[in-house]
Amino acid sequence: MSFRTPVTQFTKRVSHSTINKLTATPTTPLWNRTSADQSRLLATHVPPVTQDATSSRGPTAMVFMNMGGPSTTDEVGDFLSRLFADADLIPLGRFQNYLGPLISKRRTPKIQKQYSAIGGGSPIRKWSEYQAAEMCKILDKTSPESAPHKPYVAFRYAKPLTEEMYSQLLEDGFGNGRGGRAVAFTQYPQYSCSTTGSSLNELWKWRQKLEGKSAGPTVANDGSINWSVIDRWPAHPGLVDAIALNIEDKLQEYPEDQRKDVVLLFSAHSLPMDVVNRGDPYPAEVAATVHAVMQRLGNSHPYRLVWQSQVGPKSWLGAQTSDTVSNYIAKGQKNMILIPVAFTSDHIETLYELDEEVIGESGHKDTIKRAESLNGHPVFIQALADIAKAHLDSGIICSKQLGLRCPGCTNERCAASKKFFIGQGLGATFAV
Numbered sequence: 001m002s003f004r005t006p007v008t009q010f011t012k013r014v015s016h017s018t019i020n021k022l023t024a025t026p027t028t029p030l031w032n033r034t035s036a037d038q039s040r041l042l043a044t045h046v047p048p049v050t051q052d053a054t055s056s057r058g059p060t061a062m063v064f065m066n067m068g069g070p071s072t073t074d075e076v077g078d079f080l081s082r083l084f085a086d087a088d089l090i091p092l093g094r095f096q097n098y099l100g101p102l103i104s105k106r107r108t109p110k111i112q113k114q115y116s117a118i119g120g121g122s123p124i125r126k127w128s129e130y131q132a133a134e135m136c137k138i139l140d141k142t143s144p145e146s147a148p149h150k151p152y153v154a155f156r157y158a159k160p161l162t163e164e165m166y167s168q169l170l171e172d173g174f175g176n177g178r179g180g181r182a183v184a185f186t187q188y189p190q191y192s193c194s195t196t197g198s199s200l201n202e203l204w205k206w207r208q209k210l211e212g213k214s215a216g217p218t219v220a221n222d223g224s225i226n227w228s229v230i231d232r233w234p235a236h237p238g239l240v241d242a243i244a245l246n247i248e249d250k251l252q253e254y255p256e257d258q259r260k261d262v263v264l265l266f267s268a269h270s271l272p273m274d275v276v277n278r279g280d281p282y283p284a285e286v287a288a289t290v291h292a293v294m295q296r297l298g299n300s301h302p303y304r305l306v307w308q309s310q311v312g313p314k315s316w317l318g319a320q321t322s323d324t325v326s327n328y329i330a331k332g333q334k335n336m337i338l339i340p341v342a343f344t345s346d347h348i349e350t351l352y353e354l355d356e357e358v359i360g361e362s363g364h365k366d367t368i369k370r371a372e373s374l375n376g377h378p379v380f381i382q383a384l385a386d387i388a389k390a391h392l393d394s395g396i397i398c399s400k401q402l403g404l405r406c407p408g409c410t411n412e413r414c415a416a417s418k419k420f421f422i423g424q425g426l427g428a429t430f431a432v
């Protein structure tokens with residue numbers, strides 16, 4: 001039995017302090033006990049109260065975490081300077097404060113041109129706000145016990161930034177001595193320490209700054225925000241189905257006699273090899289998505305997983321998407337569908353890199369196509385709601401995986417933020 005199940009049963013009638021009096025001793029609070037112990041205590045001491053259909057533990061804040069993108073070309077400079085200042089993404093050691101601004105300043109005009117070419121900015125904010133709001137509408141119906149669900153967006157490098165979201169949460173009455181529940185829902189389906197890991201480290205940092213918490217469990221019961229995390233969902237059936245449906249739609253654009261011989265190229269943002277070799281979970285999780293999509297399609301077509309968007313002189317995980325397309329063309333394969341698989345909405349890497357560069361410059365624009373990004377696909381929105389509902393029902397603070405650091409990790413921010421998010425024993429183990 002999970003911690004949450006019994007709590008939902010008495011909602012407004014039994015307060016958290018009563019639960020604690022009933023269940024915990026001063027030295028071993030409920031959230032710090034084994035799950036068997038929690039079940040025994042709750043089963044023994046809690047009077048059987050039937051659920052009141054009108055009662056709710058809400059509001060629940062549903063916070064969509066992502067990297068973000070500049071909404072206008074004027075924001076490109078700030079976006080890049082935050083990106084190159086992030087030592088979880090681009091570690092520049094003691095030169096970070098000097099090299100970060102220098103590289104971002106030098107890169108700005110080139111990246112501004114790319115955003116101009118896709119309509120003057122990244123659509124990620126528009127899509128994230130839409131996806132979060134639509135998901136919350138579904139959750140209000142499917143999960144009345146945690147309603148109302150309030151959508152928030154927290155970007156790592158663009159507005160609304162994590163600190164803006166956090167201040168808004170406090171203004172809206174979460175925390176500030178009133179407790180309140182918030183779910184950090186990563187919008188990267190596959191976990192990488194350079195993406196979701198960085199967003200969680202940032203969230204932990206702002207939690208410390210704005211709520212004064214330097215340590216302690218997520219189920220704090222001290223009036224600060226109770227955080228839990230959806231940290232990965234690489235093979236969720238709804239995600240898999242939405243990607244598969246977009247592929248099936250694209251296949252329809254080929255003449256029937258050619259359709260079965262189209263090569264599917266799943267394309268994900270690459271990682272530097274030193275990150276891969278550190279033991280980052282992302283390559284394996286992206287492969288899990290691809291495998292699940294191919295199973296859903298009945299392994300109907302030949303396919304490869306390829307990697308795009310390498311930046312700078314380091315060695316990156318390949319094969320590169322652009323090389324793959326030219327190599328296959330050279331081998332005589334002209335029918336190919338590129339499938340963005342590690343990002344849930346359109347962004348510069350689909351609209352510019354894939355559409356304008358890889359396809360646009362291939363000389364085979366008619367036969368090399370791209371599957372739609374997930375954007376507002378109703379099957380995808382439903383998947384988000386299903387993932388969130390399962391999380392809310394489970395009472396789990398985060399996945400078991402989140403507690404385990406990469407074998408080669410030397411980043412102390414990872415240690416501190418993981419310790420916080422695993423919530424001292426509710427569902428995850430902690431390894432240093």
Ligand SMILES: C=CC1=C(C)c2cc3[nH]c(cc4nc(cc5[nH]c(cc1n2)c(C)c5CCC(=O)O)C(CCC(=O)O)=C4C)c(C)c3C=C
Binds near residue numbers: 080111348
């Ligand atoms: C799952 C997605 C992503 C992973 C993993 C990822 C890792 C990663 N990225 C860089 C460096 C840069 N990324 C940049 C832009 C960018 N990255 C992603 C996604 C992932 N990155 C997206 C969606 C975007 C574009 C945002 C948008 O258009 O809205 C950039 C800036 C652009 C540029 O200068 O070329 C850099 C730099 C590293 C080093 C890294 C892994 C360690």
Ligand code: FES
Binds near residue numbers: 193406409414415
């Ligand atoms: S780099 Fe992966 S846990 Fe720190």
Ligand SMILES: [Fe+2]
Binds near residue numbers: 309
């Ligand atoms: Fe990137």
